[in-house]
Amino acid sequence: MEDIMEDNFEKLNLLLEQEQCEFVDIPDGFTGQTESGELRLIYLMNDAVESFLVLKNARMTGNYVRDYEGEFEGSVEKADRDLCEVEYILVVHQGRNVFTVFFEDILLETQLYNYGELGHFWVKGYENLRVMEYQIAILRDKYEYLGEKYCTEYEGKLAMLRDFPPLNYLFYPAVPEKYIVPVDNPWEVTAEALAVMQELATEAGDEKLGKMLRRYEKNPDISNAKKIAGMLCRSSHLPVITLLGEKIREAASVYPDRDFGRKQNKYLHELMEKAERRKEELEAENIQTLIYREEPFIYDCDSISFQVYLMIVRKGVWKQKIMVEKI
Structure with missing residues (x-):
C-alpha cells in the first residue's frame, strides 16, 4: 500500500511539473470542501483512458481559477499533525492567485475503454x-x-x-x-x-x-x-x-x-446502424470501408455529441485514395 501511495504522489508531482492542475466538477472560485470530501484531479484523459487522482478528506483554501492560463507553480509536502495522523498539503500558484489543498490520502481512479473504433x-x-x-x-x-x-x-x-x-x-x-x-x-x-x-x-x-x-x-x-x-x-x-x-x-x-446512459446509447446505436448499412453497400462493390466515431469523455457527459464516419479506402494507380464520409 505504501508503494502504491508513493507512486500516486509521483503521478501528482508529474502533473505539477507539467503545470497541470485541473479539478473535476469544481467551479471557478471554489474554496472549502465538497460533500464527498474528495477532490478529483484529471491525470490522463484520452479516448483510451479516463484517469483521476482522488484526494481524500480534502479541503481547499484560497480561490481555484478553473480556466487559468499563465505562470504556474505547484508543490506538495507532508505535514505531521500529531503522532497518529498525517496530512498532505498541495500549494498551487496561478500567477498571483494562490490556493492550498489539505488532504489525507491519494488514490488513482482509472477507467479503460475501447479506442479501436475511435x-x-x-x-x-x-x-x-x-x-x-x-x-x-x-x-x-x-x-x-x-x-x-x-x-x-x-x-x-x-x-x-x-x-x-x-x-x-x-x-x-x-x-x-x-x-x-x-x-x-x-x-x-x-x-x-x-x-x-x-x-x-x-x-x-x-x-x-x-x-x-x-x-x-x-x-x-x-x-x-x-x-x-x-x-x-x-x-x-x-x-x-x-x-x-x-x-x-x-x-x-x-x-x-463508454456507457452514456440509455437515451444517448440508443442514439449512438442508431447512427452506427446507419453507418453499417452504408458500409455493406460499399463492400458489396469490393470497396474497403471502416467505421469510426467521435465521442465525449464520460466525466464531461453533460455536453454529449457524437460523430460517425465512414473511411473509404481505395487503391489508386500509385497511392492510396482515402475518402471520409460523415453519417
Whole structure:
C-alpha cells in the first residue's frame, strides 16, 4: 500500500511539473470542501483512458481559477499533525492567485475503454495513417503514464510504434501542427518498433517493405525514414497498413465501450446502424470501408455529441485514395 501511495504522489508531482492542475466538477472560485470530501484531479484523459487522482478528506483554501492560463507553480509536502495522523498539503500558484489543498490520502481512479473504433479527422490526406498515428500515440501515453499493467502484452508492443518515425507525427500527424507535443529525439527509431513493423510486413507478405526495414535497421537515418514513410501511403503496401489497423482494433476490443446512459446509447446505436448499412453497400462493390466515431469523455457527459464516419479506402494507380464520409 505504501508503494502504491508513493507512486500516486509521483503521478501528482508529474502533473505539477507539467503545470497541470485541473479539478473535476469544481467551479471557478471554489474554496472549502465538497460533500464527498474528495477532490478529483484529471491525470490522463484520452479516448483510451479516463484517469483521476482522488484526494481524500480534502479541503481547499484560497480561490481555484478553473480556466487559468499563465505562470504556474505547484508543490506538495507532508505535514505531521500529531503522532497518529498525517496530512498532505498541495500549494498551487496561478500567477498571483494562490490556493492550498489539505488532504489525507491519494488514490488513482482509472477507467479503460475501447479506442479501436475511435478516430478523428482533423487533418486531410492519408486519413488511415493519421488515425493509426493517433491511436498509437494515446496507447503510448497509457503505457507511459499508467504503466504496463494497464496494457495487454500486445498493446505494449504496439505502443512501441510511437518510436517508428515513418508512421509518427513527423510524417502523418493526426492533429494540426500547433497542437503537436514534440518528443525527444523524434527521428530515433528503436529496435522494438522495427521488430513490430517487421512482423507486420512478414505477416502481410510485403517483402519489399521488409527489405527496406532491414536497410533502415542498419542505417537508421532520415533519408531511409522518408523512403519508408513514402512507401506506407502507396497502394502496393496497403495490405500491411490494413493489417496494422486490424491489430489495433483487436487489441483495443478487450476493453468496454463508454456507457452514456440509455437515451444517448440508443442514439449512438442508431447512427452506427446507419453507418453499417452504408458500409455493406460499399463492400458489396469490393470497396474497403471502416467505421469510426467521435465521442465525449464520460466525466464531461453533460455536453454529449457524437460523430460517425465512414473511411473509404481505395487503391489508386500509385497511392492510396482515402475518402471520409460523415453519417
